[in-house]
Amino acid sequence: MKTRSGFRDLVQSALGEARLIARERDVALQVWTDSSGARLVITTEGDLVRAVTTSFAGPLGARLADVQAADGGLVIAEVVDSDQEVLAAFACELEEIALLGDAQHPVVGDACVVALGRSLDVFPDEDAFYASDASLMTFADADPDDEPLRFDPEAFSPDGAFTMQVDAVARMNGTVLEVSRRHVRRTGQYFDVARVRTGGFEANLCVPAMEVPMRPDDVVAAHVYLVASVPGLVRA
Incomplete structure (x- = not known):
């Protein structure tokens, strides 16, 4: 939505169609999913909306392990392979964070990882990526005469x-x-979703609809905000 009032209206209307996944006293965790896959995870206390997380209902693409609560309502999780070897780790919002305290620990489960794009560069192949500034590692104390990493x-x-x-x-x-x-x-807006292989797992990259859409085999370099869902945490 383009305005705060418009977003508030969307949240209020979505609550009427949202699915309740957890409740503790007056606090409820509800999920609304549009036919496009766009998702709002809404925490309410009584009639008040306490928090809203924007997400996407995409396919699973990572196995998360040792999911632990962190500061600011976030979690830190490891991404592991079939042999439980750690491939990556990251902080993210967790859709089911309200269920984390009652889960059996350590928390392990297949996950949908959503990357909300804050900036994005797209390249037709690896050579174009390597030739660009987007591939550069920057260090404050780097010697300008050294070959950049x-x-x-x-x-x-x-x-x-x-x-x-x-x-x-x-x-x-x-x-x-x-x-x-x-x-x-509900809003009439369009967005693009790319399934992206990165760091040994697959993520769902969501960005506003692009004038020149991404294509399969493109290489992307993005700064993103991460949200994850571990459906196994939801009680049947």
Whole structure:
């Protein structure tokens, strides 16, 4: 939505169609999902809306382990492979965070990882990515005469996970596997969703509809805000 009042109207109307997934006394966690996959995760206390998380109902693409609550209502989680080897770690918003305290620990489960794009560069192939400034690693004390170091085309950097103030931000480079354009029925807005392979897992990159859409096999370099869902935490 373009205005705060418009977003408030969307949240209020979505509450009438939302699915309740957890309740503790007067606090309820509800999820509204549009036919486009656009999702709002809404925490209410009585008649008051306490928090709203924007997300996307995409396919699973990562296995998260050791999911732990962090500051600011976020979680920190590891991404593991089938042998439980750690591939990556990041901070994110967790849709089911209200259920984390009652879950069996350590928390492990298949997840949908949503990357909400804050900035995005798109390249037709790896060579174009390597030739661009988007691949450069920057260091405050770097010698300008040295050959610069560059990120790999599928490198994932959890910028906000291990700082003094935890934040759900990351730098995500990756290969586009598939792309679709979605239409949010309630608002009339369009957005693009790309399935991206990065850091050993797959994420759903969501950005406003682009004039020149991404294509499969493109390489993307994005700064993103991360939201994850672990459906296994929801009680049947």
